[in-house]
Structures are given as structure tokens and as C-alpha cells.
Amino acid sequence: MTQAISLADLRAAFLADLTAVAPDLDAATIGDGDHLQDDLGLDSMDFLNLVSALHKRFGLPIPEADYPRLATTAQAVAYLDQALAG
Numbered sequence: 001m002t003q004a005i006s007l008a009d010l011r012a013a014f015l016a017d018l019t020a021v022a023p024d025l026d027a028a029t030i031g032d033g034d035h036l037q038d039d040l041g042l043d044s045m046d047f048l049n050l051v052s053a054l055h056k057r058f059g060l061p062i063p064e065a066d067y068p069r070l071a072t073t074a075q076a077v078a079y080l081d082q083a084l085a086g
Helices: 007-021 044-058 064-070 073-085
Strands: none
Touching (some): 007 044, 007 073
């Protein structure tokens, strides 16, 4: 049985991957409700690189149909939490 990852750890991991693909972003200034593309300026390639990084980190397949569920930090953390629990 694997140990559950806390929401704080999921958020930190998400922000680490986000700032790795978009190094001009500062994790300390990213709010939970900031939209990755509309507010933070990620383009489609950055977003795909983020999805790939999350897949590598967590070993989760993230189907394209689920991409809207990764629109904000809070949504992405909730999605990852649900996917890892399932």
C-alpha cells in the first residue's frame, strides 16, 4: 500500500513542474485560482509539457479529455488527488 500524498505536497509538486516548464513564473506568486493559460500565459506547448511532467512524476495517464480539469492550480491538485486515490 502506498502512502497518500498530502494536498500541500501535491500542490508543491504541481508548482515545481509548472515552473520547470515556464521558468519565468514564480511559484510564490501563483494563486490557486490562477488560470494557467489566461492568467499565467502558458501556451499550448507549455501546457503539454506540464502534462508530460506530471505524468512522469506521478505515473498517471492524463487523457486529453481531462485537460480542462487542470486549468487552475486548485483544479489540478484536486484532479491529481482524485486520480492518485483511484
